[in-house]
Amino acid sequence: MIQVENLTKRYGQHTAIDSLNFTVESGEVLGFLGPNGAGKSTTMNILTGYISTTEGRALVNGVDILEEPETVKKMIGYLPEFPPLYGDMTVNEYLDFVCDIKGLSKSEKKQSQEKIMDLVRIGDVQKRLIRNLSKGYKQRVGLAQALVGNPKVLILDEPTVGLDPKQIIEIRNLISNLGKDHTIILSSHILSEVSEVCERVIIINKGKIVASDTPENLSKGLDDGSKMIVRVAGPEKQALKVIKEIHGVKLAELQGSKEKGTVDIIVESVPEIDIRKPLFYAMSKASYPILMLKSMGLTLEDIFLQVTNQETEVR
Amino acid sequence: MLSVIKKELRTYFTSMTGYIFLASFLFFTGLFFTLLNLGGASPNYNNVLSNIQFIFLLAVPMLTMRLLAEEAKQKTDQLLLTSPLPLKDMVIGKYLAAVAVFFGALAITFVYPIIMSTLGDISWGEIIGSYIGFFLFGCALIAVGLFISSVTENQVVAAVATFTTLLLLWLLDAIIQGLPIDRTSGVLFAAVIAIGLAILIYFTTKNIYVAAGTGLVGLVAIAIGYIIKASFYDGLMPRVFQWFSLYSRYNDFELGVLSLSPVIYYITFSCAFVFLTIQMLEKKRWS
Structure with missing residues (x-):
């Protein structure tokens, strides 16, 4: 048309x-x-x-x-x-x-x-x-x-x-x-x-x-690997250590604490492995209950910023 | 085109503009009619029409300042220019609407000669001839105002610029009297025009070669013209300015003579400025 x-x-x-x-x-x-x-x-x-x-x-x-x-x-x-x-x-x-x-x-x-x-x-x-x-x-x-x-x-x-x-x-x-x-x-x-x-x-x-x-x-x-944010009730270091030991986890990073007694961790996995189930069992075994699990797939806002910024960098 | 005329007429009379125009126009014509014809017991109505020419200085900017400037400012030109309506129809429609309001006002003043005819014999031929001249004169000035309105987005600027231009046109005959008429100044004047044209071309095309070329060709032509017929440059400056002397063209009508050449002059002048307005808007789209 x-x-x-x-x-x-x-x-x-x-x-x-x-x-x-x-x-x-x-x-x-x-x-x-x-x-x-x-x-x-x-x-x-x-x-x-x-x-x-x-x-x-x-x-x-x-x-x-x-x-x-x-x-x-x-x-x-x-x-x-x-x-x-x-x-x-x-x-x-x-x-x-x-x-x-x-x-x-x-x-x-x-x-x-x-x-x-x-x-x-x-x-x-x-x-x-x-x-x-x-x-x-x-x-x-x-x-x-x-x-x-x-x-x-x-x-x-x-x-x-x-x-x-x-x-x-x-x-x-x-x-x-x-x-x-x-x-x-x-x-x-x-x-x-x-x-x-x-x-x-x-x-x-x-x-x-x-x-x-x-x-x-x-x-x-533009989504590079599957990133998610997980909030668990438990001590920072131990929780991070448990997560890092799960098979398929590429990266785990502390993201601070937004609620008392909990910790937010960004978990990035190898693209072909879905780590949500292993993550649940691992945390359950360590008795650090998961309070929140959210995928961090890029929103259009992110894409928008990403492409418009790339363009500026090229110039 | 009709839709644009209708819309413009509505705008004139839903805002104050149309009424102020009519009121001032009718007030001054009425005043002069009362003083010159009734008060002076004179049957010479043409005298009134030629005496109230100054009204154009006020009335024309009032009619034309809004026409295109306001469309550009309110961005309503986007509606007009993206509609299937051709650009020329839009411009001509606006022009005709302003002319129609002027015509309406002029038609009302026709009551005055009718009043006079009840009091004695008057020469209808002379009066109608004079009216035709006055009307065409007004149309030419409205075309100038329309053009100026297309140049700016600001009504006030359009009004002031139109007023100044009309004032210059009004004073032109007096200015022409004082211009030098010798050969040297004629040549210099021609050279200034050629160079001015070159500068104008430079600013519109940004091409130094074309501009310099045009200027050079102009200067060479002036030199050749001087060799062939030097007397051409005698009084060139006043002659050129005379082309724009709208007011002196009215003299025939004032005497009650309806001659063809000023009629054609006014009509050509109007068409030229309406055309320039269309070109101006076209150019804005291409720049």
Whole structure:
């Protein structure tokens, strides 16, 4: 559905994005992840035809955005980082205007407006001025604007920024639902969000793609051996000694004590051996009861920091 | 395009802008009509229209300052530029909305000649000709304001810059009177333009060779021009500035003459600045 080839954007000496290559399949929900200033918004602005490229091209459904901008723009709904709202209009007037500039006919207009307002749940504020709405409602009106004209592709730039936790869950569910019959590119720097909604994640840093995979594979790929943290009730040194004697343990490290009379130990095992059972029996034999055993598989946060840091080191 | 016009008109009249514009425009035209025609018992209405030209200095920035500057500032241009609406339709729509408000105000003032016609005979031909001139004059200035609004993201900057530009245009005829008309200054003036153009090219393309080349070609052309026809440079400076003298083009209308050349001049001037505005926005996307 979307093909990005060698996309580069330079502002004078500064390179905002540097030869990006990726494709998005039809119906896929792609997460775009990166620290602030990584080039997420720039890429999205190019895909939607807001700004031009310096080099390379972007194709939507096989059509080049620079060659036939109007055809491509009809296929895309865009929610920019700051929802482009007119404060002096009511929600109704605003959606009316958006329908007009997207070229909807009169009969389509009313029907699609009602459907969209239902979908993003802004029906109760439709007669209010946009400037008086809360941030959450503004964001939803912005999303409604992107949905006008039922575009096949949705490009959402940080759709949940500035919302409260309840609204974030609502918007996230909405995006999951939309993902069933839309191709979606979603940017965020909140990783849990991306891992929940997206089928595939692209991590971008300083204008370059540093990782691209499913959220699960990303955590697996970078997970070096199985690390876990175990909390046992017992004296530090003896407990550590017992653990070190278990077959398969590569490393055991004291991690201090968080509860009285207990000790936290990080245990790293050889990848192919599951040491949880032997660990349980060993501790039980030594009568140091295990109070907690937690796998330390990398979260997306860790991956994110890891890949973005690697990139800095290389430079 | 219609949707943009509709939206702009709504913005004019949901904010204070439209009302302040109408109020000040109608107040000053009313004032001059009362003083010159009613108070002075004069049937010469054209006099009123030419006397209130100064109103453009206030009214045009009021109409145009917001048009594109505010879109850029509020990032609502992202909506317009990523919608299937062509850029030129957006710009022309905005221009036409400002022109429509101006036209509306002007249409209301048409009451004054009607009042006069009940009191005695007036020359309708002259008045309508004068109105056409006044309207086109305003349209040309609105185009200038639209262009300036596309350059900045700040409404106030747009307003001040537009005001200053219009003031300069207003004073241009007086300035032209004082410009040197000898041959040397004509040549120097041409050289300054050529070098200025080269500098401009350097800053837009950052390519020193192209810029230096352009400057050099310009200077050579000036030298060749001097050898072939030196008299061309006599009074060159005033002649060039005369091209921008919008106010002097109004003189014919003031006398009640509807001649073609100023009409074409104003229309061309308006189109040129609307076109420049489109180019300006295009350039912003490409930079």
